Amino acid sequence: MSLSKNDTDLDQEKYLREATRHFYGIEKPLKYGPAIETLNDLIQALYVEFSTNYVNIEMVNHLMLSYKSNPKEWQKFAKFDRYKYTRNLVDTGNGKFNLMILCWGEGHGSTIHDHSDSHCFMKMLKGELKEIRYAMPSTRTTESTTLANTDDSTENDLERHESLEEIGQRSMSLNDVAYINDNLGLHRVENPSHSDTAVSLHLYCPPFDSCSVFEKNSGQKINCTMTFWSKYGQKVTYEK
Ligand SMILES: N[C@@H](CS(=O)O)C(=O)O
Numbered sequence: 166m167s168l169s170k171n172d173t174d175l176d177q178e179k180y181l182r183e184a185t186r187h188f189y190g191i192e193k194p195l196k197y198g199p200a201i202e203t204l205n206d207l208i209q210a211l212y213v214e215f216s217t218n219y220v221n222i223e224m225v226n227h228l229m230l231s232y233k234s235n236p237k238e239w240q241k242f243a244k245f246d247r248y249k250y251t252r253n254l255v256d257t258g259n260g261k262f263n264l265m266i267l268c269w270g271e272g273h274g275s276t277i278h279d280h281s282d283s284h285c286f287m288k289m290l291k292g293e294l295k296e297i298r299y300a301m302p303s304t305r306t307t308e309s310t311t312l313a314n315t316d317d318s319t320e321n322d323l324e325r326h327e328s329l330e331e332i333g334q335r336s337m338s339l340n341d342v343a344y345i346n347d348n349l350g351l352h353r354v355e356n357p358s359h360s361d362t363a364v365s366l367h368l369y370c371p372p373f374d375s376c377s378v379f380e381k382n383s384g385q386k387i388n389c390t391m392t393f394w395s396k397y398g399q400k401v402t403y404e405k
């Protein structure tokens with residue numbers, strides 16, 4: 166079996182990345198969309214949606230909005246760590262999308278990050294999460310300040326350190342769906358509760374396994390590989 170992607174897959178990937186430039190997410194389920202009763206229904210409907218070369222991203226959003234959280238269906242994927250939020254793989258969607266359940270202990274949060282030019286849907290399955298958004302720092306600024314950085318290094322070093330601009334916050338409750346892509350900015354997510362855990366369902370398309378993480382005060386970024394805590398309900402062990 167060949168592991169290389171065929172032309173159809175690459176076309177779809179390119180098409181999906183292009184669509185991140187103008188898709189902003191939908192607020193309500195579509196009137197004509199299919200009904201989704203269970204997590205299995207959701208996964209099956211996603212496979213149908215991703216079976217064509219040109220995915221209807223609005224329909225993907227509809228499906229995520231239509232599913233109503235039932236803990237009995239997702240409990241087996243929900244594995245927590247004491248110290249940080251966990252990423253638990255539910256389905257790899259034939260390489261077209263990644264569906265995963267994130268488990269947030271009390272006070273757990275992510276660092277400021279992008280989504281590698283993919284669509285990111287995040288649906289609340291339990292508890293509450295707070296999302297804080299930041300403007301994507303412009304590469305032009307970084308380049309021009311670097312170029313200008315020739316004579317007075319102290320002054321220019323300060324110039325280069327541009328803190329990230331916060332552009333919005335929202336609280337998410339049961340069954341809410343948030344949508345983000347790199348065109349809309351960066352974000353950081355946290356469970357603000359000191360007494361309750363939170364669980365969210367994330368869909369990324371195309372799938373990615375690394376992203377950029379940003380430092381708030383300097384705007385500087387580093388690449389970060391993302392790992393799974395569990396896959397299909399089984400804890401993953403990584404070699405040290
Ligand atoms: N995008 C993050 C979770 S979140 O903070 O949106 C991740 O996949 O780990």
Ligand SMILES: [Fe+2]
Nearest residue numbers: 278280285352
């Ligand atoms: Fe994220």
